[in-house]
Amino acid sequence: MPYFSVIIPVYNRPDEVRDLLESLSNQTSYDFEILLVEDGSTLPCRSVANDYSEKLDIHYYYKENEGRSIARNYGMEKASGEYFIFFDSDCVIPESYFEIVRKELDRNYADCFGGPDKAHESFSDIQKAINYSMTSFLTTGGIRGGKMQLEKFTPRTFNMGFSRKVFESVGGFREMFSEDIDMSTRIRQAGFSIRLIRPAYVYHKRRTSLKLFCRQIYIFGMSRISLYLLYPDTLKIVHLLPAAFVLGSLAMIIASFFWPYAILPLLFYLLAIFAVSLFSNKNLKIAALSVITSVIQLGGYGIGFMKAFFLKILLGRGRDETEEIRLRKGK
Known part of the structure; x- marks a missing residue:
């Protein structure tokens, strides 16, 4: 046996x-x-x-x-x-x-x-870039067994x-x-x-395409709120970072129309993603794709998280779903 x-x-x-x-x-x-x-x-x-x-x-x-x-x-x-x-x-x-x-x-x-x-x-190359964004310490990859927890x-x-x-x-x-x-x-x-x-x-x-990856990561963000409703003590600061990235990036882009230097922190962050991916993968194309997949990873998760927060918590639409999940016995 x-x-x-x-x-x-x-x-x-x-x-x-x-x-x-x-x-x-x-x-x-x-x-x-x-x-x-x-x-x-x-x-x-x-x-x-x-x-x-x-x-x-x-x-x-x-x-x-x-x-x-x-x-x-x-x-x-x-x-x-x-x-x-x-x-x-x-x-x-x-x-x-x-x-x-x-x-x-x-x-x-x-x-x-x-x-x-x-x-x-x-x-x-897309799969390697997606893997980078899902495992990098510069995103939230550490929660999946990366070197930084x-x-x-x-x-x-x-x-x-x-x-x-x-x-x-x-x-x-x-x-x-x-x-x-x-x-x-x-x-x-x-x-x-x-x-x-x-x-x-x-x-x-x-995932084998950016579209499929975006859809998957958006669902991950939505489901984090469902998990919070089931287990309130499991929501950590790290889970808020993608939403902070979305709101912070949007604020910097808007502010840059009035003060061009406001966009610099975002540009430096994306440059760091490019540099670390280039060092890890030794490939310019993968490094460039890593910037895109990292933005999708943080942005998609953050948008899904904020949408679910609004619908399921602020509007109270998550109560029935949470109760239904609790009744499932895992059989």
């Missing part, structure tokens, strides 16, 4: 699943099974799973479309391992990942862990694991935006230990 059960929800991503399974087939430790849960896809990946059936202990399930959280819970119900690990279908896993995680858990066990993400050399570490489901005991005690994921933050919060509140295993990183492709 494998120690780890890897649970992967999938929706219309056969090509990404192939890359993910290929990386899993090259691990230095194979003490894991894979549960691939197809969430009502119209482009199923069954044939891809079959291609790797002789290389991996893989179990393919097809179910009606109910959302990624329900798909993960379905996988946990079918799992046989003692420790569940979650990847998104757009991840590629370094070959020593499971060897590192098992050694770290043997050395310093935690009921729940998470790891950071990086950009693989094969990723597109801006809040208490919260595992995300692109690279997250917890024990069977956690599942049996806390339940599964609830179908909502930012369901991984909700799950991590419930795990911590239940008294289980959570830690960051920094060497256990994954390559995360994220």
Whole structure:
């Protein structure tokens, strides 16, 4: 019986699943099974799973479309391992990942862990720029396992694991935006230990276009208010920074029409993003794109945050949604 059960929800991503399974087939430790849960896809990946059936202990399930959280819970119900690990279908896993995680858990066990993400050399320039903006200390990237922690570490489901005991005690994921933050919060509140295993990183492709990235990050900002209504003590100063960026940038742009030097702080900040990205990626195009993706990351989140604050808190429209989420049992 494998120690780890890897649970992967999938929706219309056969090509990404192939890359993910290929990386899993090259691990230095194979003490894991894979549960691939197809969430009502119209482009199923069954044939891809079959291609790797002789290389991996893989179990393919097809179910009606109910959302990624329900798909993960379905996988946990079918799992046989003692420790569940979650990847998104757009991840590629370094070959020593499971060897590192098992050694770290043997050395310093935690009921729940998470790891950071990086950009693989094969990723597109936009993907690398998005990865930079989502992990840089110059944005709010530190909260996702970067070198500078801006809040208490919260595992995300692109690279997250917890024990069977956690599942049996806390339940599964609830179908909502930012369901991984909700799950991590419930795990911590239940008294289980959570830690960051920094060497256990994954390559995360994220979105493939600026439009999709903007939409995703806007939803993240909206969902932060939903999380605040569920857990008021989880809202930190770092979550206010994107909104401050939006309001501050707007104020500097307006003031620059009357005093040109008012725009300088914003320009220096964008220049710093460019310089650090250039140093990290050694590529002028990626550095330039990083400025754009960082503005989208902060601006999209900030706008979503402020809109949700106005609608759900000031106008009181978040009460029914919050109560509905609380009634979901994560089954």
